[in-house]
Every structure is written in C-alpha cells, then in structure tokens.
Amino acid sequence: MKTSERDLARTLCIIYLLCNGSTHCHVPLEAVESKVPGHERGRVKKTLRELVKKGLVYEKTHGKGRRSYGLTREGVGKANLYCK
Numbered sequence: 001m002k003t004s005e006r007d008l009a010r011t012l013c014i015i016y017l018l019c020n021g022s023t024h025c026h027v028p029l030e031a032v033e034s035k036v037p038g039h040e041r042g043r044v045k046k047t048l049r050e051l052v053k054k055g056l057v058y059e060k061t062h063g064k065g066r067r068s069y070g071l072t073r074e075g076v077g078k079a080n081l082y083c084k
Contacts, residue, residue: 014035015070056075056079
C-alpha cells in the first residue's frame with residue numbers, strides 16, 4: 001500500500017520544524033515518532049523511507065540500528081510549501 005500524500009507532507013513538516021529548516025540538522029526516528037499520534041506511529045518508518053527515495057530527506061546511520069533523518073535542499077523547498 002502506498003503512503004498517502006497527507007502522511008508524506010506531515011512527516012516532512014515535522015522534520016522541518018524539528019530542524020528549524022536547516023539542512024545540517026538531523027533528528028532521530030524517535031523524535032519524529034513522538035510528534036505523531038500513537039495509533040499512526042507504525043507508518044512513520046515507511047513514510048520516511050519513501051521521503052528518502054524521493055530525495056526530500058536524507059538518512060544518517062549511527063551504529064547498529066540507530067538512524068536519524070534530515071532535510072535536503074529539495075526537502076526544505078517542498079516543506080516551505082506544505083508547512084505555511
């Protein structure tokens with residue numbers, strides 16, 4: 001099942017707000033999940049994977065199983081449209 005445009009936009013806005021629009025900042029998965037209602041947290045990983053594929057978000061690994069996510073330049077431009 002494909003991720004909805006609403007979920008993609010919401011997740012992109014969450015990362016944008018957590019990073020204050022910076023491309024150098026990256027936040028852990030747990031920080032992104034904490035901003036989503038509990039019954040929808042299972043979809044966050046899939047949504048982030050799709051945003052990485054689209055080139056709007058980058059993924060950084062921190063050892064075994066630890067990942068954080070930040071915005072690319074394209075992601076900042078797209079988030080400016082969604083978050084305003």
